[in-house]
Amino acid sequence: MAKQLKQWQGWILFGGSMAVVFILGLLVSSLMERRAEVASVFNNKRTVFEDEIIAQNEKFKADYPREYETWAMTEDTTFKSKYNSSQEVDVLEQRPEMVVLWAGYAFSRHYNTPRGHKHALEDMRKILRTGNPGIMVKTADGSDSIAVDMQPATCWTCKGPDVPRMMRELGNGKDQFDPANFYAKKWSELGAEEVNTIGCSDCHDARTMDLRPARPALYEAFARRGLDVKNATHQEMRSLVCAQCHVEYYFIKPNDEKNPGKANYLVFPHDKGLTCEAAEEYYDEIGFYDYIHPLSGTKILKAQHPGWEMSQHGIHAQRGVSCADCHMPYKQEGGVKFSDHQIQSPLAKIDRTCQTCHRQDAEVLRQNVYDRQEKCNEVRNRAEQELARAHFEAKFIIDKGATEAEMAPIQALLRKSQWRWDYAIASHGATFHAPQEVTRLLSHSVDYAQQARLLIARVAAKHGHTEAIPVPDYSTKAKAQAAIGLNMQKLNENKQRFLQEIEPKWIEEAKKNGKLIEI
Template sequence: MNSKPTSRKQSNASQQTPNSSEDAASTRSTHPYRPFFLGLLMLVVAVATFGVTWLLVTIFEHRQAARTPFVRLVEVDETTTNPVPWGINWPFQFDTYRRTVDTTHTQYGGSEAMPESKLDAYPWLRRLYAGYAFSLDYREARGHAYMLYDQEVTQRVTERTQSGSCLHCHASVIPTYRRLGLEAAGLPADAETLGADFNWPAVMAGFEIAAEMDYATAHAEMLRTPDGISSVDPPLFPGGDRAVTTPTSEEHMDIDPEIEDPHLGRAHPVSCVDCHDPQTMKIRITRPGFMLGIAALARSDDPLPHLPSIKRWREGDRRQDYDPNRLASHQEMRSFVCAQCHVEYYCATKDSLFFPWDNGLKVEQIEQMFDEYTFPDGTPFYDYLHAETGAPIYKAQHPEFELWSQGIHAAAGVSCSDCHMPYERQGAMKVSSHWVRSPMLNINKSCQVCHQVPEDELRDRVEAIQARTTSLMQRAADAMVDMLDAILETQAAGASSEEMAPILDLQRKAMWRLDFISSENSRGFHAGQEAARVLGESIDYSRQAQAEAIRWRAPQPPAIDPPPDAVEGVTPAEKAPPSPY
């Protein structure tokens, strides 16, 4: 049988057929995954592209937001003591500032709906302040929202004549100082002029004028000063109304009788304009008392290592007084704005308000200035005569800045605002909370930024310091009461004023130190060791005065034989064996 020979090409093809089929099958088995991986790759690239784009856009937006920290929707100027217009431009700061109206409480202080009377909580305060208005009414402090109202209604103001200088720290009073200064110089003092610039010379002049007024008259002058908003609008916080106080002096009330309502604005508690420049929002010093006080402190010999700008000023030519608005760092200013009011100062009717910092910030340095100071009428300085003993006494106000300056936080460069107005993140901006309150109510943001310690442990540490201070303060109060009883008995026994003078001097020293720590609002935490030192000195001076008073009444002690010679060891010296040396 004949058969056609198979071509070589056909033969090769037929031989390769099985392998080709396997390759095709293999290819078909892998091809379905390729679209999946391709799609997944495209999705990853798209997500990454979106993420990078979002990140770049966010960074750009945050940079833009940081360049424009606020939008000026309404104009504010140097007369805008009402915080409401400021709140339109700076809503976060305004919202937190408004929360100072809330009631809060910690172990040793707080802000109550009806503040507790310290006189009831600590009865010894009535004897400490006997003869002074604080023996009538003295309550726990509330938030900044109430600082003016609580002063307007306290019995210290309603039942005693107080100086107009009291408004230096309890009200947004600077535009009124400026107006009084301009009017005294015969210069225009309309709203436009008052709002144009700060004008330190006019403010200083008005400050001196207001110091000569009584509280009610100075308060009425604030109502005659524009506040940046219509007086018919409801006030943000209680107080500042025209009906709260009525002037008792006609000397400064030269109101045109044809003007039906002389009130151009309302009185407000310390507000935005008291710490911020309305054009730049830069923090600044506005209080004349602090400007004069810090300049005197800079000229003193107190080392002040926690205030480096003063050290630099001292190393310069000193041709001009130290000016914190020009020379202080931003971090220093975050304490200085608080130190405008949270300090010790004289605030009464015999002289203008002043900060007693000529010698330094320690309790004995302030005491030394008071000892050397005389009033304009030539009489020695004192705040009040003690109603029980007649001793001239120095009254401490609220020396938080002075005590903080002796503590570890000041030495470490921690400012008041770092703890009481901690930074918070708002979008791209880092801003200070204006809800000024105890750090114990905000430990996470106030303390744990530096201290990597659990909240409970930090709170326990603080309360331990405060508990020790409270215990020492009670011991000092007990010593004071014993001292007063002993002095009264000695005076009743017929001691002359000359004989009592050194004892009364010890009384003043003891009561000044006790009052310094009890009036300071940290209950010793701002400088625990310094608080303990000051209270220890108070106890010592009280016991010295008590001992001197008792010694005056005691009968002449009997003669005492001189002590025998000391015996050297167990064996008398003359019977001791000879020394081998």
Template sequence: MSSRRLLVALMAMALAVLAGCSEPSEPMTPTYKTKLSAEEMKNSAFKAEFPLQYETYLRNNESQIMTEYGGSVPYNKNDNVNPLPEGYKHAQPYLKNLWLGYPFSYEYRAARGHTYAVKDILHIDRLNNYSEKAGLPSTCWNCKTPKMMEWVKENGDDFWAKDFHEFRQKLDVDDHTIGCANCHEPQTMELRLYSEPLKDYLKSQNKEFKNLSRNEKRALVCGQCHVEYYFQDKEFGAAKKPVFPWANGFDPEDMFEYYKTHGNTTTKGFEGNFVDWVHPVSKTPMLKAQHPEYETWINGVHGSAGVTCADCHMSYVRLDGKKKMSTHHWTSPLKDPDLRACRQCHTDKTPDYLRQRVLFTQNKVWEQLMVAQDISVKAHEAIRMAAEYTGPKPADYDDLMIEARQMCRKGQFFWDLVSAENSVGFHNPTKALNTLAQSQQYSQKAVDVAIRAAAFTTAKDLDGDIKKIVPPILKHSRELQMDPAHMATHKWFKYIPLLPKAPRVWDGQTRLIPPPAPAAAPAS
């Protein structure tokens, strides 16, 4: 071959290589054909087919490892007084105050992990285990078990409004907790959705899960549960069915505006709003945020760059000398001393540098979260004082009280969106800090307007440290609410009823007292 021909051939090869580098193809995912039934839901059934993945999945049983701001120990998230496992230094002391009158005020613990989802919900005090009725609908099973697919198939949309207790003995606490079948088709192991509310959302957007990119699928499989949601009022469809409030967008203002038009309340000034409960102290119609990881991540620096949940929380590992695979130990990358998940991309940074950057963000967000929490408590107290004010009132008193409650509702919801999100702001630092700044402004506006409604007579009593004006409620539960002595320990308790003494009916899946006898048939 002449030198000229050789040069042309080499150039052609170089161009081919450059073309290949400039247009990378999406990596091909493995294909499988298992021996499992298409209806398989037991986690243990997947062990024989995928022993290495199952081995990493069992690591979710670890429940004693902490990071600086979280971890797996199920401490009370309002207790910053007692040490682990009862409390923790980075707890939020006003949670029981802010959720008073709502089941979250009875018990709210740090999650131990996906493998404990069924065990923990069966024992949580948010469910009324002292009654034949749980006080919460079957919707609460939605993010706890793949059995949802079976139950919805059997019951249709009637499932959601059924009582939670009806299903507590119809599953295995280990084999039917969150696991393989929540994310994978058992026969092919392709990613799938089991979540009815996410299916509904995609349908509303004229999208089909099977047509989405691999990256979108990897994020949405986690986004089945790590989202904000609410239980729909019957006027809008199936009663208590979970719905994602994303029609207007994923930001706090988008969701707050959505809730203004998707409820059935008739309270003056809140007509048509969706309301989770009415705070008994301020009489404010409230929203309870869930855990909006997906909405927080989606337009943050990682979400915008196409880095998905699985990239960080299911990083690649090698076991037994085999080819790399995604770990199924779903946990914080910060638990790994080497921060291997982060260093898949940040190859030029040391683990110590990366850890300090995460903590820098979390420290700043936590500081503002505590400020927003305090002002939200002050808003409820200011409205309470204004509602009980008996002196001469401004001509626009009623309008001022509505405005104060609207700002209180909005301020607490914005605080709660960051409080309930499980990254302490790291999934989207800009959004987290902006949301908390807005929360503080709305809650302070509630305080200011309530003071005006009381003809400025309450300003002096509200001046100063809120923790002295309204102490945090450290302990409160359903059983304690049956005790008159406990109910005399905090001035806000007079706004909730003393519960009648009642024996405990349920302990996990065990009934402690016999069920009531069936009603006698009417005489013919």
């Protein structure tokens, strides 16, 4: 009986071994097939570029169909989140206080939530902040035309791979970038050149497809801090290609005596560090301001979009997570693993973003984000309310005869308050990247604004006004724009003339010269 049992055990062992060998054979076969598939991607390239910059994104499609297909999907605006979805939303309509805060600056005319990279050029050309709508000039034949030359070419910098191409063409045309020549030109001078939206050569060397930022400003900012972008690791590069654009910056003023020949030169104010206060110290030291607020007379600092700086204060960046890990999660097709180039909110693909590290349910993770965003927005609402009233109240006491000496400490507080508010809200996704830092900045903004309002009340009393200071109705976008003196009908009419008369000529010329490829 024992002998018979041992025979059955032998057969079971034999059968099990055969099954294991068979399964291993299938695995090896699958692995070899996938390795062959991966090799074919790199060995069968149809195009070998000799130039590091290829502005037409369509030229990469044949060799990188997966990446191109997902990049093209940045045109999709269907994703909806509780905050900052991919649709174009009129922020000024939602938050009319922002019209008041940006009085004296073009953002008070038009400010929308950003859409995907595929829309970058389109959105820039149609926004009321470009084309200088509202100013008319005479052409050589005496007819009316539209002056579109107030903005510098620097405004194009982050809108597509034609920018590094033109910087090089304005150099020696081969390997020498000349950003100074590019920045010195007018926005409209390059309208027929800047026609390919954000794409491949913004982040990759076309010859090798290695990651590399294409904007000199990032390299220059790092160099001033004793660092070299080229020494960054691959994982760091997966954030730095984003940092070249999603960053705080300013233009050197044309009349800056300390920087001759650098009119409208693009600079990242990182010399003293990557905090809001470090940038403020940098700006204070050089006496910089973006505009003077027409109500309060305050020299305002306008934050741009310090997304990269703000992210560095969050737990993800501090743990070595890159921008691409969350905004460009990996995808697997057969034996090919590649980055999803449909750059968008991580909440759109939680299974491939958050859940690669976090094991909680998708809806739990989503609600975690919303909870933090909601708390940040509570403080944001208060900051905007305090600041908007403060600017109007400041104008009231100026009209009542407040002196420069009386206004100086008020304006200093308003500058500090608005800088912290703007730095926090201009950074797209900051309430996810670094919610504690956002809350800290907005809380300080509220504090400075309230201090300013207390001083205003004291000055008002000194000049004989002891009651509540009256302010105009700015409860809607239209009322707020009227309150700060904008003629929106005129601005919109002239913008339409720009879109009908000038923009089509740029596109036509670009197609004629082969700068823009039609699919």
